[in-house]
Amino acid sequence: xRVLIATxxxxxxxAACDYLEPRLDGDDAVAVVxxxxxxxxxxxxxxxxxxxxxxxxxxxxTTRLDAGEDAADAILAAVDERSxxxxxxxxxxxxxxxxxxxGGTARRVVEGAGVPVVVVVPSA
Numbered sequence: 540x541r542v543l544i545a546t547x548x549x550x551x552x553x554a555a556c557d558y559l560e561p562r563l564d565g566d567d568a569v570a571v572v573x574x575x576x577x578x579x580x581x582x583x584x585x586x587x588x589x590x591x592x593x594x595x596x597x598x599x600x601t602t603r604l605d606a607g608e609d610a611a612d613a614i615l616a617a618v619d620e621r622s623x624x625x626x627x628x629x630x631x632x633x634x635x636x637x638x639x640x641x642g643g644t645a646r647r648v649v650e651g652a653g654v655p656v657v658v659v660v661p662s663a
Contacts, residue, residue: 542597543623544571544589545614545648550661551629552585556592559577560626567589567597572617574610575603618652626656 542559546552552571559569571589573582586601593599604613618626628649631642641649641658649656 540567540625541621542567542625542627543614543618543621544569544570544627546571546589546629547582547610548629548661549581549584549588549663551659552588553592554629554661556589558657559593560596561607561656563593563596565595565597568598569593569597570617570621570623571599571601572604572614573602574605574613586592590618594642611644611651614644614648615651618648618654623654626652626654628656628658630658630660643659 540563542551544555546555563569569589571586574587575582582603586603590599590601602617604617626648628645630640630645645658649658
């Protein structure tokens with residue numbers, strides 16, 4: 540299985556890891572991407588969380604995408620480049636307790652990914 544996690548926070552990464560951990564085996568590959576923005580102050584830490592949590596469960600690759608790009612466009616380009624079987628995103632900029640529903644980036648990824656997208660909800 541090839542998975543792409545698109546994250547901008549440790550909260551989203553933790554929720555993605557919670558979802559993936561029981562589903563992974565040593566032959567799986569997980570690409571974790573982040574698009575740092577002013578709102579996503581802990582994007583670098585998010586990559587570290589994924590590496591620590593998924594170490595030994597899958598081959599993990601982390602990438603910081605160009606901060607100048609639109610987040611959804613950058614994530615969709617990463618999906619096209621990496622051809623994952625599944626994409627995992629947070630529903631709302633990694634903010635615990637955020638309003639219900641999908642944020643703009645998550646909505647665009649769900650609509651444009653061309654592969655199944657799992658939307659995780661960070662815990663409060």
